[in-house]
Amino acid sequence: MSTVALKASLALWTRRLKYRRARHRFYHRKSKRPAEQRDQLAAKWHGKVGYAETMVSRRRRELAARKPKPSARGKAVAWAQARVGIVEKPPGSNGNPANISRWQASLGFGRVPWCGIACAKALQAAGVRGVSSRLASVALVEDDARAGRAPFRAWSSGRGVSRGDMVVIGGRGVHVELVVERHADGSCSTIGGNCLAEDEPVLTPRGWVPIGNLVPGAEICDPSGGTAEVLAVHRRGEEEMFAVTLADGSTVRATADHLWTAGVSGRGAQRKWRTVTTSDLRKGNQLPHIAAQHLDIDSDRPLDSYLLGLLLGDGCISGSTPTIDTSEDEMAALVASALPAGVSANAQFYRNSGDTPGQRQIRLASPKNQANPVTDALIKLELFGCLSFEKRIPEAYLWAPEEDRLAVLQGLMDTDGTVGKDGKVSFSSSSRELAEGVQFLIRSLGGRAGLHVRGNVHYTSPTQVVPKAARDSYRLLNIRCDAPLFRRHRKAARVKPRSFPGRQWSIRSVEPAGRAQAVCIEVSSASRLYVTRDFMPTHNTSFGPGGSQSNGGAVAARRRSPSEIRGYALVNYPG
Template identity: 35%
Template sequence: MFSGRVEEAGPSTGSGLPLDAPVLTATGWKAMKDVAVGDLLVDPRGGQSQVLRLHPGGVQDIHRVTLQDGSQAYASSSHQWEFQARDSNNRKKLEVGSTTDLKAFSERKHWQVLLPKPEPYQFEDTGALPLDPYFVGILLAEGSLSDQVLTFSSEDPEIIQRISSTLPDGMRLSKSSSERVKYRIIRDPASRGSLSYSAHRNPVLLELERLGLRGTRSHDKFVPDVYLRAEAGARLEVLRGFMDGDGSCKADGNARLTSSSLRLIEGIRELIWSLGGRAKITVKRNHTYRNPTHGVRAARDVYWIPGICGMTLNPFWLNRKASNFKHSPKSDSYSRKVKRIEHVGRAPVQGVEMASSSQLIITGDAVVTRHTRMATVPQPRTSHPVAEQTALF
């Protein structure tokens, strides 16, 4: 049973997404089957758009659309897409066509098919965040969250100064006497602290407990949902905190990062997507390290993002890294390249009709696709000179 009121706009053409396909709403991801009339979805062109109608499409052939960065989305054969097609001479045109059309273009020799890249997401306002977003990013990168005393490591004076200025009232940093780059986050004996917290507990630890981060180790850290759904400026600061701590940016200007936590690096990738960037996760398995006592030991899998592409915003705040970062206009203009499209079976689908003029929605892995407008007959594929709509990409 579908959630919400279904309004029919005409006979179904079978255009839509599978019922379990994720759709990005103003409060986060929701399965297509749970989308209701009146819901607000994130508009890839900026802002939000309301669902006007739902269009059950029956059981249809389903295709998996895989992009060059490994992202995937699922849609029916007649589901509509907006895409840019480029021939071997780099001549470009914008197309609106079905999944079948998308597949035909992608299989042409020497042609590239590119999907639009979303603008930074705009979610529903969730109010004040429990901890400074840059501080949270540093703790995810360099914090020891499972020890009795909360600590983080850094050898950059700029980071130390910034973290010190963002701590809750009554808290301060104390440099470890045993480790040169480790700092403890403790109560300031000279201050009574905030009256909203117990006099015997570290308020930062209390907030970390509420977020579910207290006690996590490097291999099971994650980005809390409240920060994934924060406003764009706060999401950028979480990313910058993590990148200043664990990321790197060499002379080539390419930003890279690694983590032993799959959940954490997936959260960082979602932050990158939500800010208009692109990122691919790779994994290094079956490697070892040498323990001074026990010799060679098997190491955990390491997940890494070898490059952040398409971001106009600098993912670093720390000057020694931020000054190296280079945004590539060429990389950005390529948007999201379709690698292959495969038939994977049959399943019930549903389309949504939106109030937005962009006619676009976001499905799994931040893939931009079109909403559904039903008609008595399928609409023909249309194409437009790219020069007329360069703002789309």
Template identity: 35%
Template sequence: PYLRPLYDALHDMVDPESIPRLMAAGTIEVAPLAYMRGRAQPVDTAVLTPTGWRRFGDLQVGDLVVGSDGRPTPVIGVYPQGVRPVFRVSAQDGASTRACAEHLWTVRTKDDKRRGRWRTLRTDEMIGRLRTAHAHRFELPLVGPVEFVEHDVPMHPYALGMLLGDGCLTTSTTPSFSTRDPELAESLNLMLESLGVEVAPKGGYDYVLRRPGVGPGGVIVANPVTQVLRDLDLAGTRSATKFVPDIYKFNAPWVRFAVLQGLLDTDGGPVTQRARTCRIQYCTTSPQLRDDIIFLARSLGGVAYARTRPAAGRAPGHAAGRPVVHRQDAFVIDLRLPEGLFPFGLSRKRAAYDLTGGGRPQRYITSIEPDGEADTMCIQVAAEDSLYVTEDFLLTHNTLNDAFIILDEAQNTSPEQMKMFLTRLGFGSKMVVTGDITQVDLPGGVQSGLRVVREILDGLDDVHFSELTAQDVVRHRLVGAIVDAYGKWDARQGHGPARSGDRRTGGRRHERRREGMDPA
């Protein structure tokens, strides 16, 4: 009966006929303390910050994480959740992370997309519902280009990308570069001018990177490109060991994009398909470079798919008319980048790509599997959509927006639990807290969060307290009389409502005066 005013409020806010549907969809939750149990990830999960990855369990209030727009957003709440069963949530591009059953995800179906909306679902609400006919059901949002802290770099990022693609980095000889496109040699020459290096033809498709005007018999001075490669720990790397240094990966979007474009202009390519959009593809024998390219694409708001072509059993290639045996596995990476990011600067590749475009990057949930138990935690961030970036650039959150949330039996929350619940209020949401401070079932010595919260928040704007009396009881008329009698007895005793830890035994619990708090 004490929920009647709450449902009256619901009828004033939304169409009454839609209330059952909204409750079934989870937009409206009537949950005694359940709202605080869950919405958690393991403490050893990686979460993205403006300076790189960080352990989830090490976050504190005031720390910055990366939001859905790629910009920093502060952590405004940290709530340990203890050891809980967790699930591994995986997407079709190979990205995955772990979360508990009650953790929240922003997703949309094809029908949602047509209507221009997203919805919020728990992990367990999607289990067994991941496909519709022959298609994936739940699409995940993609992060915007991540705004890492910008750093100075020793070589232009486009030049580094070209050298990683088609350069010789052994440093046992003068650095060199190979290409059949004079346009790329000219671009590399322009990018290396600041280092005092020119790209000089050596013969055929080969070029040498040297200091201009330096010939035999001069003073021996380290080649500036060689020195940069040594500083970046790239000196001596070969095809199977190349990588993108962290100072370029965790840097401004333009730096990461320039590295990626240099790689694609040299060793990547557009793969045209009849009646379909163009694929962006890169092939490498370096597992670290494969992971780095995937990182670059995802950090820019794109998606990347990788597959392996084992060396064993592959037909030999050919070079100068001779067969060449494959000694290393090859990793093929297919990319899709967001609109406005053109992967190729090289004219001939750009023209092929522009014929059809690259299509929209998309990420769908493909599996949710139990993954044991883990010590878990949840956080609240200040971002308006409550989203933050977790492992593999997956977007997730744990605060409800645009929802009506009811916390029942709130007299049995501790002050800490009450604070945690109230600080989870999302944008556009309304919370209603109900409870009876005379029916506290907490252990002795533990205060009721419902009693304490009125002392703390009474008088705060947008927070309203309502006290229900015997006249609000909608049960047998005798119940109202009993509630009134107990109220008079409490007044005569002069000690007010029962203290925390008091418990009555025998018979059915009676309906007493209830307090409601409504933070709008």
């Protein structure tokens, strides 16, 4: 409040106080003054109070009139800032009946990229003349600015830029945003789009491919289990990245406005799913469950997949004749059913100590003077001679069709897998590479599993009474997977069915991860989702018909570095 208004206010309250005292004197004390004189004096005080009130109100109106009205540039920026967070509905539609589609209609535009629509609507809200559908064609924005055609007055590489001007991001005709603030280091705060870091991998049937290496027409995996096609690729330049990490340790880097389909509330079938940006993700939000992925690298797999899993689990593959240890008749039968022609399962019993029944060692032997097909296959797979802590799953089996991947996993789970009393499934190995391979198989089949390391391990046995130091144990705990993980009936019977995917799909953290080159893609799948690092499902960007690009599915604020800015289209604002 100004000094004049403060003085007027104090004077008002002073007069009110005097009036109240006078009223008390005239009406509550025994006064010798006549009633007519009392009434005249009261009217006098009333008049003074009314005059003071009138002066204060007038002064307030004068001060309000002096407040500067927002400029046209301020109106454009304010309009854009008020729309931050608006998303496409449905995702990938390049519209939203509540706002985006309405903006198109009010501007008289067709289905054009709405990075241009949002900018055009902001300029229209500020009263800028000459706003036309040319604004939505990003290439024409630069052409019109260079020619000085309305609504632009000039093109600039950085000089003379003010809030409310338009900035072209990336190459010619790539993307436009509205400048919110220009910074001394040459960067600027803007409104705009969504992407992943260019080195983040995208799942394809033939392996991981960095998103920056994808081209239109490339085949990628759909979270529903099928395949999809890349329709367009959009390079956004260098941006701030955030690491999104799930409870099982899966992580991927994305920009603040990259889109995700996430469960934001409820449990199980009652969970509510929303399309949100990275900055909107919260701890406990869940990503959708994916189906078993369609993978198939054309590669030679010389050994039965289930037998390979058994050998990697409880097999000895460092000797001339591979062996598998077991104590159950059922396992012996399963081994025999997976052997190649010409190989026999020769069982040999032995006792550990006293009356404790020993295990059955099954030798996978071939006829005398003949090559052992199992040994030859292990040599070809570069597994022959590996000790337990050196075992791994060959790439040819990691990227095999679904039935082969499941068979390898079942062999490993039948040997080194465990089902607890509570029905939860786990896996343990002294080989980190093998445990990571099992985790890959589980995720590729639509499941989740977190990897944990247990150090300071000691073991005992009937022949080793004193605890002996052992190698670190790499464990996958609380494995969730809809596929049947076991062939052994004893273990399969103890698995407790889960009615919902579990906490492994929940988000543990979203943290800053530096700056990187950002790339976003549009895919042909109905869900508009694709699979990225650690089999995490994420949302594509949105492009209009004919490859026109939207601002990435959501209106969002960001800071652009000088290296990603092509130039500025200076807007001719009124006034």
